Amino acid sequence: MKSPLVVLTGLVICCISIPILTSVVSYSNIKQETQTKKNTSSQSSKLEKNEIIKKVINYETVNKETPIINVYNHKLxxxxxxxxxxxxxxVLAGEMSAKFDIEALKAQAVAARTYVSYKQGHKNPSQHKNAVVCTDFKHCQEYKSYEELEKVNGSKWIKNSYSKIKQAVDATKGQIITYNNEPILPLYFSTSSGKTENSEEVFSIKYPYLKSVDSPYDKISPKYTSALKISNKQFVEYLNKSYGDIKLTENNLKNQVKITQLSKGGAVETMKVGNKEIKGTDVRRIFNLNSANFEIDFENSGIDFIVKGYGHGVGMSQWGAEGMAQEGYKYYEILSHYYSQTEIKDTY
Structure with a gap:
């Protein structure tokens, strides 16, 4: 029989050794799991990067000489x-701020180029004879010459901002937006109310590529919301001026004015005013509102218009495009979002 002292010593050694061995094995397992997670994470990160790389598409496939176009300069x-x-x-300098993200500027450049291509295929001699487009934004697209821009903004702006505008145009040289291989009518505007509009609900003409889509980033626009306050008397006078036979009185206007139908984008499509049903776009025009997406609050002495968005609401929202660009979207992803079922084609 072994000595009790020897047995006791053995027990003590076992008690000390087992926890140490357990800790070593456990640490080894944890280290192995951690390394596995690091490897997996690294692979996942690489996959994400590869996916991003795959999304970058080069549309510059044609290299032809840039065409010359006739433009009617309404100022001259x-x-x-x-x-x-x-x-x-x-055009880009006139239609969009150079402070915008380069991808938003590229999207605007492609839309502006597409507009010219569309007009070339839909000529109307009575609009501006011997010219494809004009320089008046009320009719075609805004245009500002180099001399105008330098005079208004100064040489520093030309050096920093004009070069950015040129970069956006040059990077998309010859590219246009097409539907069924034809240039689209690329309508665009400043700011949506959170959704764009179907073309037929605003202009009574249905274009399959001008559909209502979500535009969630427009809240960054300084013109996302606006308001107009007028008296009951002014409200009635403005409408009487536009509709001479409208039956409307200053008293109890709340019961005489009702919004009857909204568009898919949330704009006022029709309103019942007195004895007439009128369009929301007409109300916008009469009261010079920023958009037809509005609510009306009635008070005892006046009326408040609460307006969302700025512009007609059809096609690409410029501030929505800016928001998408800030989130990392490329110009062709922006265009694909706002112009449904379209493709980009390089023409020269």
Whole structure:
């Protein structure tokens, strides 16, 4: 029989050794699991990066000479022959702030170029004779010459901002948006109310690519909301001026004015005012509202218009495009979102 002292010593050694061995094995397992997680995480990160790389598409597939177009300069009262891309420098400078993200600027450049291509295929001699487009934003697209921009903004702006505008145009040289291989009518506007509008609900013409879509980033726009307060007397006077036979009185206007139908994008489509049903777009025009997406609050002495968005609401929202660009979307993803079922085609 072994000595009790020897047995006791053995027990003590076992008690000390087992926890140590357990800790070593456990640490080894934890280290192995951690390394496995790191490897998996690294692989996942690489996959995500690869996916992002795959999304970057190069549409520059054609390299032809830039066409010359005739533009009616409404400020000078004459037709000018311009290089298409140089013309687009002036359009982009007039239609979108150079402070916008480069991807938003590229999207605007492609839309502006597409507009010219669309007009080339839908000529109307009575609009501006011997010219495809004009420089008046009320009719075609805003255009500002290099000289105008330098005079208004200064040489520093030309150096920093004009170069960014040129970059956006040059990077998309010749690219247009197409539907069934034809240039689309690329309508665009400043700010949506959170959704764009179906073309037929605003302009009574249905284009399959101008559909209502979500536009969640417009809240960054300084014109996302606006308001107009007028008296009951002014409200009645404005409407009587537009509709001479409208039966409307200043008293109890709340019971005489009802919004009867909203568009898919949330704009007022029709309203019952007195004895007439009128369009929300007409109300916008009469009261010079920023958009037809509005609510009306009635008070005893006046009326408050609470307005969302700025512009007609059809096609690409410029501030929505800016928001998408800030979130990392490329210009072609922005265009694909706002112009349904379209493709980008390089024409020269």
């Amino acid at each position: 009262g004459k037709v000018q022959s311009m290089n298409m891309e140089k013309y687009l420098y002036g």
